[in-house]
Amino acid sequence: MLYSTIGYYSLILGLGVSLLIIFFSVKNFQNSKTISVNILSFTFLQFFLVVVSFLSLIISFVLSDFSNETVFNNSHTTKPFFYKIAGTWGNHEGSLLLWLLVLTLFIFIFILKTKNQPIKYKLLTLIFQQIIIIGFFLFLIETSNPFNYLFPIPVEGLGLNPILQDPALAIHPPILYLGYVGSSIIFSSALAATSLNLVSKKWASHIKKWILASWVFLTLGILLGSIWAYYELGWGGFWFWDPVENVSLMPWLALTTLLHCILVLERKSILSSWVIILSIATFTLSMCGTFLVRSGILNSVHTFANDPERGLFILIFLFILIFISLFIFFFFNKNEEKISHSFFWLSKETSILINNWFMMYFLSVVLIGTVYPIFLDVITSEKISVGPPFYNKLLVPFLIPFLLMMAIGPRLKWIKSQLEDKIYLIILLIISILLAYLILKNFSQNILINTVLISSAFYLFFISLRDFFVDKLKNISQNIAHFGFSIFILSILFNNLFSSEIITNLKVGETFENSETKIVFESVNQKQETNYKSIIANFNIQNSNGEIDKFSPELRIYNQPIIVTSEADIKTTLMEDRFIVINLVQNQNFFNVRYQVKPFMLWIWLSVILISIGGLLSFLKKRS
Amino acid sequence: MYGRKVKLRFLFIVIVLITLILTVFLILKSLEENVVYFQSPSEINLSAELNKKKIRIGGMVKKDSISVNANEINFIITDFKNEINVTYAGAIPNLFEEEKGVVAEGILKDRNFFSATKILAKHDENYMPPEVKAALEEK
Numbered sequence: 001m002l003y004s005t006i007g008y009y010s011l012i013l014g015l016g017v018s019l020l021i022i023f024f025s026v027k028n029f030q031n032s033k034t035i036s037v038n039i040l041s042f043t044f045l046q047f048f049l050v051v052v053s054f055l056s057l058i059i060s061f062v063l064s065d066f067s068n069e070t071v072f073n074n075s076h077t078t079k080p081f082f083y084k085i086a087g088t089w090g091n092h093e094g095s096l097l098l099w100l101l102v103l104t105l106f107i108f109i110f111i112l113k114t115k116n117q118p119i120k121y122k123l124l125t126l127i128f129q130q131i132i133i134i135g136f137f138l139f140l141i142e143t144s145n146p147f148n149y150l151f152p153i154p155v156e157g158l159g160l161n162p163i164l165q166d167p168a169l170a171i172h173p174p175i176l177y178l179g180y181v182g183s184s185i186i187f188s189s190a191l192a193a194t195s196l197n198l199v200s201k202k203w204a205s206h207i208k209k210w211i212l213a214s215w216v217f218l219t220l221g222i223l224l225g226s227i228w229a230y231y232e233l234g235w236g237g238f239w240f241w242d243p244v245e246n247v248s249l250m251p252w253l254a255l256t257t258l259l260h261c262i263l264v265l266e267r268k269s270i271l272s273s274w275v276i277i278l279s280i281a282t283f284t285l286s287m288c289g290t291f292l293v294r295s296g297i298l299n300s301v302h303t304f305a306n307d308p309e310r311g312l313f314i315l316i317f318l319f320i321l322i323f324i325s326l327f328i329f330f331f332f333n334k335n336e337e338k339i340s341h342s343f344f345w346l347s348k349e350t351s352i353l354i355n356n357w358f359m360m361y362f363l364s365v366v367l368i369g370t371v372y373p374i375f376l377d378v379i380t381s382e383k384i385s386v387g388p389p390f391y392n393k394l395l396v397p398f399l400i401p402f403l404l405m406m407a408i409g410p411r412l413k414w415i416k417s418q419l420e421d422k423i424y425l426i427i428l429l430i431i432s433i434l435l436a437y438l439i440l441k442n443f444s445q446n447i448l449i450n451t452v453l454i455s456s457a458f459y460l461f462f463i464s465l466r467d468f469f470v471d472k473l474k475n476i477s478q479n480i481a482h483f484g485f486s487i488f489i490l491s492i493l494f495n496n497l498f499s500s501e502i503i504t505n506l507k508v509g510e511t512f513e514n515s516e517t518k519i520v521f522e523s524v525n526q527k528q529e530t531n532y533k534s535i536i537a538n539f540n541i542q543n544s545n546g547e548i549d550k551f552s553p554e555l556r557i558y559n560q561p562i563i564v565t566s567e568a569d570i571k572t573t574l575m576e577d578r579f580i581v582i583n584l585v586q587n588q589n590f591f592n593v594r595y596q597v598k599p600f601m602l603w604i605w606l607s608v609i610l611i612s613i614g615g616l617l618s619f620l621k622k623r624s
Numbered sequence: 625m626y627g628r629k630v631k632l633r634f635l636f637i638v639i640v641l642i643t644l645i646l647t648v649f650l651i652l653k654s655l656e657e658n659v660v661y662f663q664s665p666s667e668i669n670l671s672a673e674l675n676k677k678k679i680r681i682g683g684m685v686k687k688d689s690i691s692v693n694a695n696e697i698n699f700i701i702t703d704f705k706n707e708i709n710v711t712y713a714g715a716i717p718n719l720f721e722e723e724k725g726v727v728a729e730g731i732l733k734d735r736n737f738f739s740a741t742k743i744l745a746k747h748d749e750n751y752m753p754p755e756v757k758a759a760l761e762e763k
Contacts (some may be wrong), residue, residue, distance in 0.1 A: 234718075361647060368651055373659075383662035385680065390658035394651060503714050505692050512694075564718045586721050590692040594715040 004068045007056030008147040014049040015137040017042055018130050025123045035119055043111055047104040054101050057146050058088050066157050069148035076159035076560040078531040086159045086170030095145035095173055100136045100278040102181040110185055117206055121192050128188035135317045143310045159560035168228040176221030180286040183213025187283035190276050191325055195332045203221035204266035211262055212619040215255050217614050222248050223608045234566045235580040236596045241388050246370040247289035250363060252284040258361040260352050273333055280325045287318050347416055351409030356404045365394045403456040406482055407463040432458035454493055460486035481614025488607035498599045505590040518542040520597060532558040537582050550579045665706040674732055681738055682727040690722055712740040
């Protein structure tokens with residue numbers, strides 16, 4: 001009760017502070033020698049108020065205060081302590097409060113840490129950011145207040161969906177939001193810089209840090225979601241082209257493109273309009289993601305909140321932001337044709353531009369695949385879905401030139417370049433093709449495309465590996481990221497090609513046997529935990545080498561809410577994952593058993609971490 | 625008449641335009657090929673021609689209709705007007721239960737038999753796929 005009141009009024013006060021900040025910023029704007037102390041302290045005050053509000057929500061969750069509607073809907077007294085806290089942002093209202101928290105934190109850091117930039121620029125960024133913040137305040141208070149009262153006070157809550165009770169999913173939203181919200185700073189700053197005609201090398205190297213930080217968080221956030229889907233949903237895959245996954249991939253693609261573009265802007269002061277468009281696009285896509293997920297338009301695993309009013313609010317907000325940004329872009333963006341930098345076709349600029357085109361292509365494929373079913377439903381009310389074959393067909397072939405460009409591009413010089421060490425490049429290409437051929441020669445399906453794909457991935461692998469030893473630390477962040485990407489693609493390809501799967505229905509005591517694997521369903525036992533009952537099935541699985549391993553996948557029957565989940569048993573080794581998941585068929589004695597051998601699973605995760613490390617190193621690098 | 629630079633720029637724009645058109649064409653073409661339509665048992669019953677492409681069928685799993693053997697799961701999807709027999713060999717999601725909503729993806733054998741390759745997972749006991757909801761509301 002008490003904490004809900006504190007939390008709610010902190011939010012209202014925070015909204016008031018927003019208006020004060022804008023007022024002082026505008027006043028300060030006319031007389032801009034120094035940033036007034038008021039603005040700094042009010043920005044901090046706003047952050048502090050949102051922290052208070054967020055903490056009161058956490059405390060309400062921890063104390064299981066069911067007079068709070070959000071707590072009632074998403075918590076339960078028997079829920080473990082850790083998930084009481086994590087449950088705070090595992091729901092719509094709480095996760096938006098977290099968005100707001102990160103928004104206010106970032107703008108505070110921005111004001112504090114931005115040095116050597118014009119005061120006007122800082123103030124204008126602050127104003128744009130406050131417009132976004134006000135939008136979120138209004139959204140929270142009007143349509144998704146986390147502090148609604150319930151009377152009479154219920155004795156027990158409804159509980160958190162058990163598939164969300166998971167460590168990876170507990171940290172997935174905060175990390176992802178750091179990435180999303182980071183893009184809001186890029187957005188505001190790009191608009192500010194455009195209005196003041198400040199888009200320059202200096203601005204580029206300043207905003208690059210923010211781009212890198214958001215990019216690293218976004219990458220890790222997507223990774224965590226993917227790992228969670230892999231072991232918790234029991235489908236045995238890591239990416240399903242589910243609309244909600246796509247929605248996080250789209251800003252990532254835009255941000256990755258921006259990351260490469262900003263390097264060009266930083267060195268050569270070209271592509272400035274393009275950088276601004278990408279900055280706007282990245283944030284718009286992040287917002288669209290929130291809109292699509294939260295409005296319940298998407299038919300997906302994440303659909304918890306179906307409230308048209310919320311969808312409408314975000315949609316209007318989104319249109320206002322897009323309108324403002326396009327207005328600023330067209331009226332203030334001055335293309336300075338005076339300093340024209342022409343560059344030779346064989347140069348780093350060209351290769352980054354080509355990379356950009358490919359990324360934009362990937363982005364449009366994902367965008368169309370995600371949005372098209374929604375449009376068709378609205379226009380003709382025909383229900384369709386777009387599955388993995390669509391994406392595979394359109395994306396995979398284009399990976400080949402993309403990978404080759406990634407291998408050669410970084411070796412080129414700015415403005416005009418010649419390919420050095422041609423012999424090396426050719427030898428490595430031949431080695432890659434031979435290696436790919438040797439691996440695939442006993443494989444009949446689609447041998448041509450797979451060989452070419454794997455060759456180009458190997459090519460990137462070898463070239464970045466060689467650069468690593470030859471060039472040492474010259475360009476280590478780029479090198480590690482590209483190297484990671486080559487391992488990523490290789491692992492996915494091998495994983496796809498060499499995975500095997502057995503699906504069968506077994507009773508206790510029965511055995512399944514084929515030429516390679518023998519699955520013995522030994523026994524079943526039960527266990528009672530505080531918030532769930534579990535049925536543990538014991539299997540002995542013998543592989544082709546005669547080695548026997550014990551697996552014990554679980555079925556959990558949660559008491560609040562009553563939901564059955566499968567807990568897969570996964571044996572991870574460096575080379576392969578073995579994955580077993582069971583399900584009980586209703587009214588029957590049969591268990592539905594799914595056993596998969598998936599090579600190089602671990603490397604998919606590790607390579608993404610490697611890619612992020614590349615970004616992190618670049619973030620930490622002092623500018624020379 | 626025009627300088628070399630203008631010609632080059634013109635060529636560049638033409639190439640970009642052609643690439644764009646090709647890309648859009650390519651995307652739309654494969655969209656057409658890879659889209660999976662959703663139908664209810666009644667729509668299948670009414671349709672003049674059987675669709676040989678992959679489709680999705682949604683409805684409720686009929687009471688007492690699930691039967692299992694070592695290789696297959698058989699059940700009936702109903703929208704309370706028409707029903708369809710489904711044969712499925714594969715993994716089932718947690719919330720696959722009688723009298724609960726279900727979406728199956730696969731190929732129609734005839735008007736009454738459907739061979740499913742995938743049963744879609746939903747993760748909330750109260751959650752019903754929007755397609756199913758719409759199909760049920762029509763009755």
